[in-house]
Amino acid sequence: MITLASDFGDPYPAAMTGVVARRTDARIVDVSHDLPRQDVRAGAFWLRFVLPEFPPAVHCAVVDPGVGTDRAALVVRAGGHALVGPDNGLLLPPARALAGETDEADAGGVADDGRAAADRGGDGDIEVFAVRVEDPASHTFHGRDVFAPVAADVHEVGVSALDRLPALSPASEFADLRFPDPAVRDDGARGEVLVVDGFGNVVTNLPGSVLTGVDTVRLAWDGNDDLPVAPSYAHVDPGQPLATVGSHGNVEFAVNRGRGDEALSLDPGDLVDLTW
Amino acid sequence: MITLASDFGDPYPAAMTGVVARRTDARIVDVSHDLPRQDVRAGAFWLRFVLPEFPPAVHCAVVDPGVGTDRAALVVRAGGHALVGPDNGLLLPPARALAGETDEADAGGVADDGRAAADRGGDGDIEVFAVRVEDPASHTFHGRDVFAPVAADVHEVGVSALDRLPALSPASEFADLRFPDPAVRDDGARGEVLVVDGFGNVVTNLPGSVLTGVDTVRLAWDGNDDLPVAPSYAHVDPGQPLATVGSHGNVEFAVNRGRGDEALSLDPGDLVDLTW
Amino acid sequence: MITLASDFGDPYPAAMTGVVARRTDARIVDVSHDLPRQDVRAGAFWLRFVLPEFPPAVHCAVVDPGVGTDRAALVVRAGGHALVGPDNGLLLPPARALAGETDEADAGGVADDGRAAADRGGDGDIEVFAVRVEDPASHTFHGRDVFAPVAADVHEVGVSALDRLPALSPASEFADLRFPDPAVRDDGARGEVLVVDGFGNVVTNLPGSVLTGVDTVRLAWDGNDDLPVAPSYAHVDPGQPLATVGSHGNVEFAVNRGRGDEALSLDPGDLVDLTW
Numbered sequence: 001m002i003t004l005a006s007d008f009g010d011p012y013p014a015a016m017t018g019v020v021a022r023r024t025d026a027r028i029v030d031v032s033h034d035l036p037r038q039d040v041r042a043g044a045f046w047l048r049f050v051l052p053e054f055p056p057a058v059h060c061a062v063v064d065p066g067v068g069t070d071r072a073a074l075v076v077r078a079g080g081h082a083l084v085g086p087d088n089g090l091l092l093p094p095a096r097a098l099a100g101e102t103d104e105a106d107a108g109g110v111a112d113d114g115r116a117a118a119d120r121g122g123d124g125d126i127e128v129f130a131v132r133v134e135d136p137a138s139h140t141f142h143g144r145d146v147f148a149p150v151a152a153d154v155h156e157v158g159v160s161a162l163d164r165l166p167a168l169s170p171a172s173e174f175a176d177l178r179f180p181d182p183a184v185r186d187d188g189a190r191g192e193v194l195v196v197d198g199f200g201n202v203v204t205n206l207p208g209s210v211l212t213g214v215d216t217v218r219l220a221w222d223g224n225d226d227l228p229v230a231p232s233y234a235h236v237d238p239g240q241p242l243a244t245v246g247s248h249g250n251v252e253f254a255v256n257r258g259r260g261d262e263a264l265s266l267d268p269g270d271l272v273d274l275t276w
Numbered sequence: 277m278i279t280l281a282s283d284f285g286d287p288y289p290a291a292m293t294g295v296v297a298r299r300t301d302a303r304i305v306d307v308s309h310d311l312p313r314q315d316v317r318a319g320a321f322w323l324r325f326v327l328p329e330f331p332p333a334v335h336c337a338v339v340d341p342g343v344g345t346d347r348a349a350l351v352v353r354a355g356g357h358a359l360v361g362p363d364n365g366l367l368l369p370p371a372r373a374l375a376g377e378t379d380e381a382d383a384g385g386v387a388d389d390g391r392a393a394a395d396r397g398g399d400g401d402i403e404v405f406a407v408r409v410e411d412p413a414s415h416t417f418h419g420r421d422v423f424a425p426v427a428a429d430v431h432e433v434g435v436s437a438l439d440r441l442p443a444l445s446p447a448s449e450f451a452d453l454r455f456p457d458p459a460v461r462d463d464g465a466r467g468e469v470l471v472v473d474g475f476g477n478v479v480t481n482l483p484g485s486v487l488t489g490v491d492t493v494r495l496a497w498d499g500n501d502d503l504p505v506a507p508s509y510a511h512v513d514p515g516q517p518l519a520t521v522g523s524h525g526n527v528e529f530a531v532n533r534g535r536g537d538e539a540l541s542l543d544p545g546d547l548v549d550l551t552w
Numbered sequence: 553m554i555t556l557a558s559d560f561g562d563p564y565p566a567a568m569t570g571v572v573a574r575r576t577d578a579r580i581v582d583v584s585h586d587l588p589r590q591d592v593r594a595g596a597f598w599l600r601f602v603l604p605e606f607p608p609a610v611h612c613a614v615v616d617p618g619v620g621t622d623r624a625a626l627v628v629r630a631g632g633h634a635l636v637g638p639d640n641g642l643l644l645p646p647a648r649a650l651a652g653e654t655d656e657a658d659a660g661g662v663a664d665d666g667r668a669a670a671d672r673g674g675d676g677d678i679e680v681f682a683v684r685v686e687d688p689a690s691h692t693f694h695g696r697d698v699f700a701p702v703a704a705d706v707h708e709v710g711v712s713a714l715d716r717l718p719a720l721s722p723a724s725e726f727a728d729l730r731f732p733d734p735a736v737r738d739d740g741a742r743g744e745v746l747v748v749d750g751f752g753n754v755v756t757n758l759p760g761s762v763l764t765g766v767d768t769v770r771l772a773w774d775g776n777d778d779l780p781v782a783p784s785y786a787h788v789d790p791g792q793p794l795a796t797v798g799s800h801g802n803v804e805f806a807v808n809r810g811r812g813d814e815a816l817s818l819d820p821g822d823l824v825d826l827t828w
Contacts, residue, residue, distance in 0.1 A: 001297065005287075009750035011557075011584035011598050015799075018605030021553065021581070028581075029297070029304075032287035037751070038809055046287050053294030053420065065809060068784020139784040141799030144605070198285035199313070232344020232415040247291075247417030257314055257341060277573065281563075305573070305580075308563035322563050329570025329696065474561035475589070508620020508691040523567075523693030533590055533617060 001057040002155050005031035005047060006143055007038060008062070015141070016060070016148040023152035031059070038065045040090050042195045042268060044177055045203075047094035049248050056080035058159065060143075060151035063090050068139035071175075073131035073146050075154060075168055082159045084151040086142070087130075089177025099125035129163070130171040182206045188217075188275035191251070193268050200259025202266045203252050206274070208245030217243050219253075219264065220273035227253070277333040278431050281307035281323060282419055283314060284338070291417070292336065292424040299428035307335070314341045316366050318471045318544060320453055321479075323370035325524050332356035334435065336419075336427035339366050344415035347451075349407035349422050351430060351444055358435045360427040362418070363406075365453025375401035405439070406447040458482045464493075464551035467527070469544050476535025478542045479528050482550070484521030493519050495529075495540065496549035503529070553609035554707050557583040557599060558695055559590060560614070567693070568612070568700040575704035583611070590617045592642050594747045594820060596729055597755075599646035601800050608632035610711065612695075612703035615642050620691035623727075625683035625698050627706060627720055634711045636703040638694070639682075641729025651677035681715070682723040734758045740769075740827035743803070745820050752811025754818045755804050758826070760797030769795050771805075771816065772825035779805070 002024070004016055013033040020028055031050055036042035043063035051059055056079075064071075064086040072087035078095040085091050136145035154162045162168060182191035182205050191206040211217070216226040228235075230242045238257040241264060246252035251274075254260040261267065278300070280292055289309040296304055307326055312318035319339035327335055332355075340347075340362040348363035354371040361367050412421035430438045438444060458467035458481050467482040487493070492502040504511075506518045514533040517540060522528035527550075530536040537543065554576070556568055565585040572580055583602055588594035595615035603611055608631075616623075616638040624639035630647040637643050688697035706714045714720060734743035734757050743758040763769070768778040780787075782794045790809040793816060798804035803826075806812040813819065 003290075005290075010586040011602055012749070012799075014555075014557075014581075014583040014602045015605045017581055017583075018602065018607075022605065022607045029290075029293055031290040031293075034286040050287055050290045050294065053291045053298065055294075055298045066786045069786045138797075138799035140796060140804075144799060197288070234342045234345045244416060245414075247288075247414035247420060252416075279566075281566075305566075305569055307566040307569075310562040326563055326566045326570065329567045329574065331570075331574045473564070510618045510621045520692060521690075523564075523690035523696060528692075 001027045001029060001055065002151050003029045003031045003051070003054060003057055003059045004033070004061075004148075004151075005035060005043075005050075005059065006033045006062040007035040007043065008033050008143060009037075012141065012143065015144045019144055019148040020060075020152045023149065024155050026058075026152070026155045029054075029057075031061075035063055036195065036268075038063065039268070040065070040088050041177060041179070044090050044093040045179070045194050047090070048097045051081070051083075051094045052097050054081075056159065057082075058151050058155045059083045059094070060147050061085040061090060061094070062143040062147055064088065064142065067142050072171070073133055073142070073150065074171060074174060075129040075131060075150065075162060076126055077129070077159060077162060078126040080159060082151075082154050082162055084131075084147050084154060086147075087171075087175050089175045092126075092174075092176050093179065095126045101125065128171040128174050129168040130174075132167045132169070179205050182210075184210055188273070189251075190271065190273045193266050193270045193272060194250070195268055196261045196266070199254070200261045201246065201252050201254040202260045202264065203246055203248060203250055204272055206251035206272070208249050208251055210274075211243065211245060211251060214276045217274050217276045220275065233257070277303045277305060277331065278427050279305045279307045279327070279330060279333050279335045280309070280337075280424075281311060281319075281326075281335065282309045282338040283311040283319065284309050284419060285313075288417065288419065291420045295420055295424040296336075296428045299425065300431055302334075302428070302431045305330075305333075307337075311339055312471065312544075314339065315544070316341070316364050317453060317455070320366050320369040321455070321470050321524075323366070324373045327357070327359075327370045328373050330357075332435065333358075334427050334431045335359045335370070336423050337361040337366060337370070338419040338423055340364065340418065343418050348447070349409055349418070349426065350447060350450060351405040351407060351426065351438060352402055353405070353435060353438060354402040356435060358427075358430050358438055360407075360423050360430060362423075363447075363451050365451045368402075368450075368452050369455065371402045377401065404447040404450050405444040406450075408443045408445070455481050458486075460486055464549070465527075466547065466549045469542050469546045469548060470526070471544055472537045472542070475530070476537045477522065477528050477530040478536045478540065479522055479524060479526055480548055482527035482548070484525050484527055486550075487519065487521060487527060490552045493550050493552045496551065509533070553579045553581060553607065554703050555581045555583045555603070555606060555609055555611045556585070556613075556700075556703075557587060557595075557602075557611065558585045558614040559587040559595065560585050560695060561589075564693065564695065567696045571696055571700040572612075572704045575701065576707050578610075578704070578707045581606075581609075583613075587615055588747065588820075590615065591820070592617070592640050593729060593731070596642050596645040597731070597746050599642070600649045603633070603635075603646045604649050606633075608711065609634075610703050610707045611635045611646070612699050613637040613642060613646070614695040614699055616640065616694065619694050624723070625685055625694070625702065626723060626726060627681040627683060627702065627714060628678055629681070629711060629714060630678040632711060634703075634706050634714060636683075636699050636706060638699075639723075639727050641727045644678075644726075644728050645731065647678045653677065680723040680726050681720040682726075684719045684721070731757050734762075736762055740825070741803075742823065742825045745818050745822045745824060746802070747820055748813045748818070751806070752813045753798065753804050753806040754812045754816065755798055755800060755802055756824055758803035758824070760801050760803055762826075763795065763797060763803060766828045769826050769828045772827065785809070 078099040083091040354375040359367040630651040635643040
């Protein structure tokens with residue numbers, strides 16, 4: 001199975017599908033082509049959320065504001081899966097999840113857009129390969145011209161044997177990305193909005209466990225009432241805001257049958273300071 | 277074959293795809309993940325429209341504002357198909373269509389969001405089962421944690437043998453949903469807007485048969501001109517409104533190369549009073 | 553393999569999928585259902601861009617403002633592929649690309665929405681068939697009622713044997729569509745915006761080769777600065793406009809991490825007059 005994910009919208013992804021289908025009979029599954037546009041961190045969040053649901057597969061994932069520059073192309077092997085995409089950090093959080101690392105490990109460092117050494121602690125179960133790219137057909141669509149062909153090649157040779165592909169060599173360093181670390185106190189927590197989903201639900205980096213035994217929380221700015229902590233949206237009246245533990249395991253702010261982002265004026269990157 | 281439908285947008289449906297693919301090799305088809313959000317009646321309309329085109333399959337359908345509450349999970353068997361989803365009425369109109377009941381039978385009662393007894397007249401060809409749900413992984417994403425696994429299980433045991441699944445038992449009662457009944461007179465009809473599609477075409481509950489032999493219709497409010505009744509959009513000039521019989525068999529208001537909803541100020545739920 | 557493409561949005565395409573799946577076990581791939589709405593030329597552009605990436609397949613493509621009128625239904629055979637859709641020019645540019653004709657040949661004539669004789673020069677490698685359509689179930693959804701069943705039939709009989717289908721006969725004439733011809737001078741070029749993609753990138757009919765050796769270009773109206781010619785978006789600073797050669801091989805105007813259409817006020821159909 002080969003999955004495809006990108007921020008390409010429509011109709012570019014079909015070109016990737018065609019390229020893959022021309023090279024292999026593998027089943028092709030579209031994961032998403034509406035990842036938040038050119039937002040590498042949000043893409044990494046959603047891929048980390050979704051890919052672990054899949055059986056072992058080759059995942060071709062492209063959120064790539066640096067297309068056409070000299071950023072490298074990577075293949076990451078993790079837990080029987082392989083990920084193929086740009087060297088900008090996108091692949092690392094989902095790779096660690098596929099390798100079975102806990103979210104806590106992943107959230108455990110400060111956000112890091114710098115270069116990481118391949119032998120960095122915590123990456124023991126993933127292997128990172130650089131792809132030698134021959135003059136691609138375009139400078140602007142490496143999803144079609146670089147990543148899709150490599151994904152097909154990895155599928156054909158097999159994830160366990162991908163190091164036999166002559167275009168791959170162990171990467172000595174690569175761009176890493178880690179989600180910011182929340183600060184949890186006895187009477188509250190300070191974190192950050194990672195993404196807002198299509199329902200307007202506001203997903204933070206705060207682990208859901210902080211809400212255990214908590215009935216209400218307060219967001220730290222004037223004029224906000226206490227928010228009830230509820231197991232799901234419909235436990236409060238329509239139009240009412242709430243805090244809950246989302247299906248990703250993180251603290252989420254929402255409005256029953258409404259949009260939490262609008263009601264609470266929260267956007268990706270905003271800090272949230274919570275007391276209870 | 278397993279089909280997936282929801283109002284989840286993106287990228288949540290991919291998690292359902294992964295869950296299903298981990299449990300079965302069945303072919304997976306996405307029907308729609310942009311059903312009108314949290315609108316159970318509109319979802320039921322579109323599923324009733326689309327699912328009868330498919331060969332026998334297991335259809336996992338989720339429009340579920342009550343996720344995480346104590347609403348039940350259902351499996352409905354109908355005409356060689358099975359539907360899996362929440363107990364909020366969503367599955368019943370498409371189930372009746374899959375069982376071969378006519379739209380008229382379905383439109384034959386007043387809208388009913390109350391509980392229906394399983395032996396209610398007119399449901400003879402469908403069988404409704406309740407799913408015993410063990411503590412799901414989340415309270416907010418039963419598409420991934422409840423419905424997708426059940427759909428895979430139903431597919432693996434087979435639709436004809438689904439009553440062998442230990443988690444299923446005949447439902448003594450369940451939420452039903454019927455589309456409102458239009459009132460048809462010799463010189464007109466009164467109905468309701470059920471949905472507006474992406475083109476802005478306004479779909480009503482009026483059966484297309486009422487337009488047989490009718491050349492023009494008038495919508496009952498001041499300032500409207502007579503609308504021509506035409507076989508399709510391009511039979512009137514670009515920008516001109518018309519009444520037609522849509523591909524669902526119902527009366528539809530549209531504008532050739534424009535939006536009928538905007539030109540006629542019609543939204544889902546609006547009453548339409550038509551004279552000819 | 554059967555691919556489906558349309559401007560139908562959601563959820564109409566699923567009805568086509570169901571119809572095809574009821575008639576054949578062929579693999580079904582959605583190419584796009586968000587082609588620019590009712591814009592036959594833009595649809596033709598994108599299909600010409602995407603379909604040549606696929607292995608031989610039957611491509612069912614519907615952008616069809618004339619649905620329900622007496623416009624014919626066509627099957628076009630080209631380079632081992634078949635295309636099925638309305639007789640409005642949509643299928644011809646992708647068919648010529650699938651037959652291996654160069655873009656230059658395709659762009660070689662003035663836009664032509666008139667009738668073309670089947671033996672017209674340059675169409676030697678494609679064969680056009682008219683479909684005899686028996687009273688379809690609807691006048692408004694030929695994607696479901698005409699084109700999808702024909703695509704399934706063509707797939708089942710095989711592209712090389714499709715002339716055995718009794719419903720098909722060689723078309724003596726059909727609507728053609730050619731992209732407008734750019735005018736290239738030593739010190740500039742005059743062309744037209746064909747489409748704007750979802751990123752806001754402005755795609756013209758100017759062949760990318762005109763930018764070879766050119767460092768900056770100027771768009772011919774007051775107040776514009778020179779635009780740098782760059783191999784890809786990230787070669788200029790975020791927010792800065794550029795001219796580049798897109799993945800379709802044409803000249804494209806863009807803004808790094810922004811929208812070129814908004815920055816340069818360019819829409820499909822606009823003329824672009826370029827000097828260097």
